[in-house]
Amino acid sequence: MDFTEDRIKELNIQLKEKTPGQVISWAFEHAKNAVVTTNFRPYEVAILNAVVEIQANVPIIWCDTGYNTPQTYAHAEKLIAALNLNIKLYVPKQTVAHRNVVMGIPGIDDPRHTEFTEQVKLEPFRRAMAEIRPDVWFTNLRKGQTALRNTLDILSLSKDGVLKVSPFYHWTDEELDAYLAERNLPNEHKYFDPTKVLENRECGLHI
Numbered sequence: 533m534d535f536t537e538d539r540i541k542e543l544n545i546q547l548k549e550k551t552p553g554q555v556i557s558w559a560f561e562h563a564k565n566a567v568v569t570t571n572f573r574p575y576e577v578a579i580l581n582a583v584v585e586i587q588a589n590v591p592i593i594w595c596d597t598g599y600n601t602p603q604t605y606a607h608a609e610k611l612i613a614a615l616n617l618n619i620k621l622y623v624p625k626q627t628v629a630h631r632n633v634v635m636g637i638p639g640i641d642d643p644r645h646t647e648f649t650e651q652v653k654l655e656p657f658r659r660a661m662a663e664i665r666p667d668v669w670f671t672n673l674r675k676g677q678t679a680l681r682n683t684l685d686i687l688s689l690s691k692d693g694v695l696k697v698s699p700f701y702h703w704t705d706e707e708l709d710a711y712l713a714e715r716n717l718p719n720e721h722k723y724f725d726p727t728k729v730l731e732n733r734e735c736g737l738h739i
Contacts, residue, residue: 535687535689535695537689540685540687540688540689543686543687544685544686544687547686547687548686548702552578552582552699552700552703553582553585553586553699555686555697555699556582556583556586556670556697556699557586559668559670559695559697560586560587560668562668562695563666563667563668563695564667564668565664565665565666565667565668566587566590566591566666566667566668566669566670567590567591567592567593567620567664567666567668567669567670568580568583568590568591568592568593568669568670568671569592569593569594569595569657569669569670569671570592570593570594570672571594571595571596571600571723571725572594572600572604572607572608572611572720572723573604573723573725574719574720574721574723575672575700575705575708575712575719576672577611577712577717577718577719578672578700578708578711578712578717579670579671579672579699579700580592580611580615580617581615581715581717582699582700583670584615584616584617588616588618589618590618590670591618591620591664591666592617592618592619592620593620593622593657593660593661593664594608594619594620594621594622595622595623595653595656595657595660596621596622596623596656597624597652597653597725597726597727598623598624598627598628598652599628599637599652599724599725599726600723600724601722601723601724603720603722603723604720604722604723604724606720607718607720610718611718620660620664622656622657622659622660623656624651624652624655624656625651625655626651631648631651631652635647635648637726645727648726648727649727652726652727653727661692661694666694667694667695668694668695668697669690669694669695669696669697670697670698670699671696671697671698672698672700673696673698673701674698674700674701674702674703675701675702676704684696684698684701685698685701686698686699686701686702
């Protein structure tokens with residue numbers, strides 16, 4: 533299918549009335565090579581569970597910055613085991629210990645913050661996408677998270693032309709809490725992204 537901007541607008545109107553499971557099933561019907569990206573932040577379990585329920589062996593890209601909290605790492609290990617996730621782990625080329633000596637974690641007003649973000653997040657992500665070469669990319673983007681994400685929808689195109697699918701785009705935290713409770717799925721809120729600092733800043737992958 534030719535996913536032009538006009539066609540995506542039409543599809544978003546149609547898919548808004550569908551459940552996340554129906555959106556995911558639709559996307560798999562049009563995918564040759566789908567992936568999910570995760571950082572195991574709060575509510576990521578929803579997209580992971582929803583996708584693997586439909587296609588169990590889908591590749592899950594985890595770009596681990598190396599700065600996650602102990603709670604996040606424990607949560608990730610629990611989910612990987614419980615959902616039998618097909619994790620494809622990508623990490624920065626420089627260790628945290630080495631980077632701490634060179635630059636530490638620069639503040640958002642520090643000129644080195646751009647290079648820091650490139651090292652710990654953008655380069656591993658580009659490497660992952662270049663190796664796996666997906667045509668469909670499942671994410672847990674939701675409306676209200678950042679100004680940029682408010683301009684997106686269930687379907688959007690990445691700058692490289694990959695179809696991004698966000699089945700829970702219109703869902704609130706309260707709706708996701710109910711979704712997790714119904715399925716007895718764990719959540720974890722002690723999460724840290726060293727590149728964002730502020731919750732309403734974009735992570736860099738979706739720009």
